[in-house]
Amino acid sequence: MTTVRTVLIAVRDLRASPLRNLLTALSMLVGVAAIVAVSAADQLVVSAVIAQQEQQQGRASTYEATLPLGEEQSEDALKMHEVVRGAVTDADASAALVASEPVTLRAVDGAATSFNLIQVEGDLQSVYRRPVVVGTWPRPESTLSPAVALNQEAADKLGILEVPAVLRWEVTTDRSATVVVSAILTDGQTEATAYGTWSAIAAARAEAPPLAAPRLLLTSSTVSREVLEQVVTDAAHRVGLPGPIELRRVDTVAETQQTVATARAALFVCGIAALVVAVLGILNVGLATVTERSRELVVRRAIGARRRDVAAQVIGSALLVSLLVAAVAVATVILVVLGVVPRLTSAAAITDPVTVPWPAVRDGIAAALLTGLAGALAPAVSASRLPVADALRA
Amino acid sequence: MSSSTARSASGPGEVLVAEDLGVSIDHRNGSSTRLVEGLDLVIQSGSSTAVVGRSGSGKTTLLSVLGLMRPPSAGRLYIAGRDVGTLRPSVAAGLRNELLGFVFQNYSLVEHLSVFENVALPLMYGRRATRPQVRERVERQLTAVGLREFGRRRPRSLSGGEQQRVAIARALVRGPRLVLADEPTGALDTATGTSVMKHLQEATVEAGAALIVVTHDDALADSLHRRVDLSSREAAVAL
Structure with a gap:
């Protein structure tokens, strides 16, 4: 099955249970947003807060x-x-x-x-x-x-x-x-x-x-x-x-960096914990969905889908939801960084222009995809192992 | 690639050949139950065959063997001249997509897909079809079953008879050599069932495919070219 077909099937799959997909996305969004926030805040602190301190108290050391x-x-x-x-x-x-x-x-x-x-x-x-x-x-x-x-x-x-x-x-x-x-x-x-x-x-x-x-x-x-x-x-x-x-x-650069590192570690742990919870949620919902949709999945097998096609369908759907979550998280961060941060900071204090935090974008997409993948693997394996002969059981 | 091999004795027009075919089901405790033994069967293109028998006689299990969903326990099985007795699952999936069409008892349409998308489903797997080819084939099948205007609707908005006609269109959209139907009228009233069977037979003949129908309905079995009776373990084939 080509990538295009997999994407098409995954897109159509979102229609299967929109509310469930929405709730899954929301559970994932908390953790992904935390990871994106950690990454973006790190950049902002370096580019704005530390720059401001170097301006007023002196550069590092x-x-x-x-x-x-x-x-x-x-x-x-x-x-x-x-x-x-x-x-x-x-x-x-x-x-x-x-x-x-x-x-x-x-x-x-x-x-x-x-x-x-x-x-x-x-x-x-x-x-x-x-x-x-x-x-x-x-x-x-x-x-x-x-x-x-x-x-x-x-x-x-x-x-x-x-x-x-x-x-x-x-x-x-x-x-x-x-x-x-x-x-x-x-x-x-x-x-x-x-x-x-x-x-x-x-x-x-x-x-x-x-x-x-x-x-x-x-x-x-x-x-x-x-x-x-x-x-x-x-x-x-x-x-x-x-x-x-x-x-x-x-x-005060070293103290600030230490404070930032502590805050970053705390937020990172919170984000990872939220993502682990999200993975468990996705896993739970995914396994339940496979059971619920077993009839459809074995019918797909009967009409020609291979085991890996069914697995790709389950994983593809999860990754698609993950990408949507990443897009929402990243869009929010960009909005905050470009729209809100300049208003909150004195024009004289900020010396570097505020730019899109690309590492945060990268981290958000990676966190979302990894979460989706981790949550979808077991359901995908379960789906691919459904006995095709069950298609003939009413 | 397929691991199947060509059958030298395959005759012209032979879609399916079973030689001394055995069908059994394995239980978790290691035992197995033999359902069919020594079945010899030749299915020609354009023919229709009913598989009848009491409940639990193995009709559906036989259909799953003929449909490459499980291997036979004994004998040899050829479809379109290929030995399909033992296949890797991915090869079997490819052959099901390419050579077989299925009509299930309870329609088994995918609820969140439109009628058009349901009929196009077999084209999402196996050999790639271009978008115009998909549209042309799906519309042709929907026209054949009288549902051309229903393409955008969801299955749940259709009657049982209409849903089964959509399932028939889906079974035929790849141009299969053999259509396997499991109690296709089981969930329909008599009049609708008769109409659906008429559609199924006509569409199958028109497609040049053979039809095997599992049924409890004697009248339906009588309307087909021949029947395979599984009432005893040694299946009887009657014209």
């Missing part, structure tokens, strides 16, 4: 040290950062020095507004997931005005719709400097924030800027915290600071 330096010791802080960067570059690690100060900025013909200026030295993008949405930052050194980047909140406050844009920075009460907004980046903060490299800020201020409570950030997925601590302590000694300097972990 990010450590921070608050340097015991006064504002006037900015040169020491920069030197220490340079030493650390030189030491970790070959060890697949990144370092950035950040400090912040309040500044007053205003757009041309605009009112002066207070902002938090993050002073950056080093590779901020390797430490945080804060992608540039528009423009370029940091900008290569040039003779043009010093460049800063704004977050979306700051851009909105200043009415900046496109870059580059020119700003006035009230450097002191009697002096202002021109700076260029070269980029808008997404940092997930609700506070208006500007970002500038140490050299750009120094150029704007016409002097070395003070670094208030500078923080040294290090990210590495391969180097241990102890090794990084030793690197930072050695660097501190090089600039004459007392040690040791302790690093504390600031990212």
Whole structure:
């Protein structure tokens, strides 16, 4: 019997007991939906929640040290950062020095507004997931005005719709400097924030800027915290600071992944339990159906169906129901992922576009087909063993 | 492929040949009951044969042997010149589909299929038929039994006589060499039964097939060309 005939017979078989098929599908749907949800949630957490955490707290394995330096010791802080960067570059690690100060900025013909200026030295993008949405930052050194980047909140406050844009920075009460907004980046903060490299800020201020409570950030997925601590302590000694300097972990990726793994395991166990129950249900209904339809099945045998044709009919029907269940589960997940998730999440927080969770689709179809197959095998064998001579028994 | 072998002595027009055929049923305790012994029978195409006998004499069991649903316990059996005494189940299924048509006592139509789909059922197995071929053959058979307009209806919406005519159309749709009917009028009133038998005989003759009917009905048996009486263990064949 060809595949086309098998499919045709399976489709027609759905008409045999529509209510029973519907109930079977519903019992299967719970488990399949759980499996699909586990898979889809996993992807969403990775693409949205962890991305958001990397944006705000730092990428996986990010450590921070608050340097015991006064504002006037900015040169020491920069030197220490340079030493650390030189030491970790070959060890697949990144370092950035950040400090912040309040500044007053205003757009041309605009009112002066207070902002938090993050002073950056080093590779901020390797430490945080804060992608540039528009423009370029940091900008290569040039003779043009010093460049800063704004977050979306700051851009909105200043009415900046496109870059580059020119700003006035009230450097002191009697002096202002021109700076260029070269980029808008997404940092997930609700506070208006500007970002500038140490050299750009120094150029704007016409002097070395003070670094208030500078923080040294290090990210590495391969180097241990102890090794990084030793690197930072050695660097501190090089600039004459007392040690040791302790690093504390600031990212929450590992905790989130652990929570997700626990939740995933719990949901997975629930899903498997639901599928096992569904298999038993399908098995029960399948065996009852074979008994109920034994007359029809032996008549089919009498008029030419082979044992494997009858088995294929039973399995084909179950797989067809399974595919319908998978389609419903997958359609629901796609609807939720594409329709609901973007509405529940801040546009500034999500950095990766929400896409169809194809692994969840794959897992849902596989779970449904395996459940259907497991539930239909025994009934199929039972059906194929019905004695054909019973066709002549009234 | 079929494991059957061609019978050298097969004559022209011979659809079924039984030589010293024995039929018995095996019980679970290992014993067996002999129902038919030493049956010699030659069925020609276009002929009709009644199998009669008291209840429990083995009429239906003999029909299941002739219908390749169980092997004979002794002797040899040929259908369309092929030795079909011992066949693998899949080969027997193929030959049933290709050479035989069945009409059952209680119609045995598939309730969730339409009349058209029921008649087309044998074409879902065995040699592949294209969709136009299926339509043409089914419509031809439905026309022959006077049910051309009933193709989309479900069996339960038909009368008993109409359902049995659908079963006849199903039995003939593959163009069988031999039609086996088990009490085809058993569930029908006399008038309807007579009409259905008339249809069955005419359709079988028109198809060039032979007909074997198991029946309790003497009048029906008398209307056929000959009878096989299983009242005693050694079957008697009478013209």
